Structure formats: C-alpha cells, structure tokens
Amino acid sequence: MIWLTWRQFRASTFVAAGALAAIAVIFAITGPQLVHLYDTTVATCQAHHDCQTAANAFTSHDSFLQNMISFVMQVVPALIGAFWGAPLIARELEAGTHRLAWTQSVTRGRWLAVELGLTGLASMAAAGLLSLMVTWWSRPFDRISHNALDPGVFGERGIVPVGYAAFAFALGVTAGLLVRRTLPAMVGTIAVFAGVEVAFALRLRAHLIAPLRVATALNVRQISQMSISAPGNHLSVSVTPRMPGAWIYSSQVTTANGSANLGSAPPACIQHAGIQACQAAISRMHLRQLVVYQPASRYWAFQWYETAIFISLALALAGLCFWWTRQRVS
C-alpha cells in the first residue's frame, strides 16, 4: 500500500522537491547578501543617526522577491489542497479505479489511512520546509518591521503554514470524496480554504487569547491625528502607540476619568498658536490613551494555538472521510 501511494504521488513529489530546491537556491544566493547588507547598514545605523533612511533603503531591497515570497506563501496551502488533496479520491472515483483498488486484499480503511497519512504528512513537511526557509530568509526584514503578528504576515511565517497545509489537504480530500469530480473539487477546495483562512485572520484569531488592556498617560508625541469639529470646538484625538511587535487591536484617547468625550479643544489649539503651544495645552488636559493589544511575547502562543486548531480541523475532516467511505461508495 505504501508502494502504491508513493507510485501515484511520485510525480508530485518531484515537482515539490524541484520547487523547494529552486527556492532554496535563490535563498542561498540572496539570503547571505541581505544579512551582510543588514549588518553593515541597519545594524550600525545608531552610530550614523540615519536609522529611518537606512531601514527604508533596506526594506526596499529585493522588493520583487519579497512580494513573490509573500504570494507563494499565501497560495501554497491552497495549491496543496487543490492538487494533492482534491484528486486523491476524486480521481479514483472519476476513472473508476477505486473498483480496482478496493477489491485487492486491502480494506478501504487501510487504503485511505495510508493514502491520507503519507500524502498528508508530505504536505505538512513540504509546507514546513518552505516556511522554515522563508522565515530564515525574511528575518532581516522582520527585524525592521516588527510586524510578526500582523494579519498579513502572521500566516506566512513559523509553523502555521504546516497547519494550513494539513487543513487544506484534508479539505481537498473531503471535497473530492463528496463531489466525486476532480476539477470542481479543486475549485471548491481553493474557495473554501481561502474563505476560512481570511475569516480566521480577520476575525477569529483575535479571539484566541484575551488581549491586554493598558491605560497610560497620553504621549503627545504619539498623536497621529487631531481634529476640532464645528459644534463647540469638539476635540478628537487619535494616537498611534509605538509598541514594536505588538498587535494593536485598538487605541483610544480618553479623559482622565475614562470618558471618550474629550470636550472642547484648548484655546491654544483653536487660535493656531503653534504646534508647541497646542501640544503643551493638550498635555495639561491629562488625557489618557487606552490600548487594547497583544504583546509581541505572545507570538508563539498564537502560532501554536492556530496550528493546533487547523490540524484538529484536518483530523476532523479525515475522520469524516473515513466514515463516508465506509458507507460503501460504489
């Protein structure tokens, strides 16, 4: 049974190995260059007092490659689901070869276990290897941008790609089993996987761990926007807290009592007396900034939780597949 799984999966293995090798080669060439560049420009920027420009210059390096990598990391799990998962059973049902495979001397439970198990593990291994390489290569960039918990970046690093791959794969196999046609199953897998992943990134991940709520005195230097609106010179202030690596859910400026209504703007700001005078006046209002956030230290907690959730989903789908095939799919 292992031989049969390998033989049917052989071509895909070579394609994946080739792709991974190509990426490894590109990384092997560009990676050390980036590290060298980082060490010589950004790491020493304190001495030259040009950290902002040095950082900007660095992050614009190899920008095409960065975008490609990001794109690859986004599509690989869906591709695994569509090209490795969906055809697993659907192709057999479409060609009728399941009537050959399931009438040898191997029960269909064992057939499914080996096919699902080996190919699923291969999917996870491929995604894991890819993520390992990408995480390593992106480290100089990540050290500058501190956006590890950002929804756009989180799913492209660390171990969550392994969970995504497992889930997408199981989703593909299930789709193929239920739909019984390869092409619709592939399309359905990509659509459902994309939907789940986006929903998780935008909505569900935030609820995995209860965020921290911190209220500190307003730091006027972190004010990002200030506006005075017509009825009664109503003041509203937005602030961008500087918390490198943290995932900020929301930040709100409140009065000392915690009220969101800041009242009227101080005269210094209305009369256009100058930035300094306005800032000084606002400081005297003793406003506070309330930040709801996840600290950077929780990065790995999120990675493990999300990976575990997606792998559990994958296992649940696998269980569904086992149960369904026992209903004697003819």
Added chain:
Amino acid sequence: MIEFHLDARSGVAPYLQLIHQVRQALRLGLLREGDQLPTVKDVVGRLAINPNTVLKAYRELEYEGLVSARPGIGTFVTRTLSDNSLAALEPLRRELQRWLGKARRTGLDDESIEALFLNTFRSGTDEGEEIA
C-alpha cells in the same frame, strides 16, 4: 495429439461433440492406444468453453471404456473403436477416390455428388443386409 473444434450452431451439446470427435479420431486411427487426449486446460484454452463440459465428455468416454484418466498426468486412450487398422481401410479409400473422380468427370458438381451419396447411403442402410 488431436485438436477439438466446436460447432456452436449445430444444436448438439458441446460435450457430445467432443465425444463424437474422439470416437471419430479413434475410428480413423488418428488416436491409438496409449495416446494422450488434450488436457482440459488446453481444450478450454483453445475453445473457450466450460471445463466441466470437457470433464463430462472425458468421464463419459471413460465410462464407455475408451479412455482412462490418470490423476495428475492426463487422460489416455485405452482401446480403439474399430478393429480395422488404417491399412485395411486404404483400399476402400482408394476405391472411393476413383469413384469420386468418375462422378466429377461425368459433370456432377459437389452438391449433386453429396446428394447422390447420401441418398444411396440412406436407402442402402435399409437394404444393407440384402446387398451385402
């Protein structure tokens, strides 16, 4: 070794056809004592018929005492059907050939020859004892 053939349209049961062909071969001396009949596997491999059919034919022949089955080895002829050796039939065959030549020279076609023969054969069978 003889080779069987099957006439699917003749209405005669296949196993009877096989028996008939064995007897025919015995009569004509194509099969002699000690000769081996084709194995069941060979027969069905050529004719694509049920092995039980062949087994039934061979069993019937064994019951008639014409063949005997040796397990693991094959089925062998135990006696011939006619005491006429092939040599004794030779003069008859040559006479028949001469008659056929004559019939053709008088202008008869094959169908007419066959009809003449069958007619005479059948009526001759009735009066056989008298003529001989």
Added chain:
Amino acid sequence: MISTVLTARGLGKQYHRRWALSDCTLDIPAGQVVGLVGPNGAGKTTLLHLATGLLQPTAGTIKVLGGQPANSPAQLARVGFVAQDTPTYSRLTVADHLRLGAHLNPRWDAVLARDRIDRLDLDQRQVAGKLSGGQRAQLALTLAIAKKPELLILDEPVASLDPLARRELLQGLMEAVADQGLSVLLSSHLVADLERVCDYLIVLVASRVQIAGEVEQLLATHHLLTGPRRDPNNLPADQQVISASSTDRQTTLTVRTKVPIHDPAWTVSPIGLEDLVLAYMRRSVGAGRKPALEVLR
C-alpha cells in the same frame, strides 16, 4: 469446502426512490461458471457490487464464500473482481500494475502473472492508457487471476471488445478456471457470450431474479409449444407459461414444466438458451412484476 459461493436472502438496494435490486434470493453453487444475464439497467452491476462489498445492501443479506463481503483482508483476498470497462491506472505501466498486485495481495502468484503477460505479448513498459481495450481487459483479468481467489467476479468483461479479443479473454478465463478450480460469476447483456462458458444461469430483469438454475436443468424443463390457437390460461397447473404469442391461427408458448407434456395438440420442441432468456425478459416487461424466485437444483 464451501459449497455455495454466494447466498442472498431478500437482498435489495435502493437509490433515492428507485430500487436497483429487489427481493433477490440466490444460492449460487461453487465450482461452476455462473452467468448473470439481463438487459441494461436490470441490476446486474448492482448485484455484483454488493457481492464485492463496493455497495452495502438497503435490505436483506448477502454472504460471499460464507463471509461478509469486503469485511476483512482475508475475505477480500478470496474474491477477485474485474469491474465494467476494466478500469486500470492509465498512467501506470503494465509492470507497475503487476507490482500493485504483488504489494496488495498476500497470495499473489508473480510467476503466473508474468507468464500470462508474456504469453499475451504485452509490453511490460507500456502504460495502461495506451493499451487496446482487449489488452486492458487481459491485464485486468491477469490481476484478478494472479491474486489466486476462490471466486472471480466479472462485470460485463467482453461487452466492449471486438470478437477476437472477446474470444481470447474467454479462453484465458476458462484456462484459469481449469487450472485453479475457480468459481466464476460473470454478467452480460448478451446470452451468446455466456452460452459457451456457463453451466449455471441467473436471469435478472427489472431488478428482480426471474429464474436461476443449472443450464442443463433449465433447458430440460423449458419447452417451446406450438399448436392451434388457444388460451394459454387453460393449461394444466404444473405447466407454467413464461411467454405466449398468438396469431389468428396459431399459439406459441414458452412453458416451464417438470413433467412430460402429453397433450397431442401441441408440438413440443426444445428451446435454446437465448430464446429462454428472451421469454423471461418479455414476461417481466409485459405482464407486470411476477415474483418468480425459484431456484432449480
């Protein structure tokens, strides 16, 4: 020694609202080549898929070689199956298929498989997708035979083959039966395919078993009666009319009976297997569903 290869009691399979197979009761003896004949859509494939465990019954029970179909690796090893259109992996070579058989079957006879492939002149490196229909069928048959099963089930194995390929496949099949003492259950919608090779026949029409029994018995107990025009319902009770047709002067009946027919008005003639099957097909189409589930021994 198992004496029946397949036992079914009230077996039925329902799809949505349609019953593909209804109330099927069979006792198929071992050591025979059993033909399952019936028109397309009669339920032959359904019955065979139930026997191989590819389907689960909706009603009734089925036992193959004394066990539940596809229940365990041991049970699966005892039954070989060649599905309709002889599916093979089109991108795997002939040699790969043999390796598949070797890896998935504990009783695999590699020498037998290779011998058959060589005798059939199949190129081991050819991918199955590029083989002709007849060659693919032979490959599928080789896989099923080299597995050394006790029962071999084939679903319309010669339906899409040309006459030569058809004959060659049956030759190979009969050889294996003679060699290994296989029991065979094969289906066809043409009686002519089965006449040469079957010694037991099951007629399946409109999801029901019409008649089942040894071919010799069937031919001995069914007769064609021709005579002056008559009402077929007036026959003695022990003569069952299977099909009847009349002109204004003459009635022709296909009759099933165990006793000799003494009525001098009838001309009694034997009936060929094909006409017998046709009579049963006509009966179930014309007169509605008459449950005739008798098995002749």
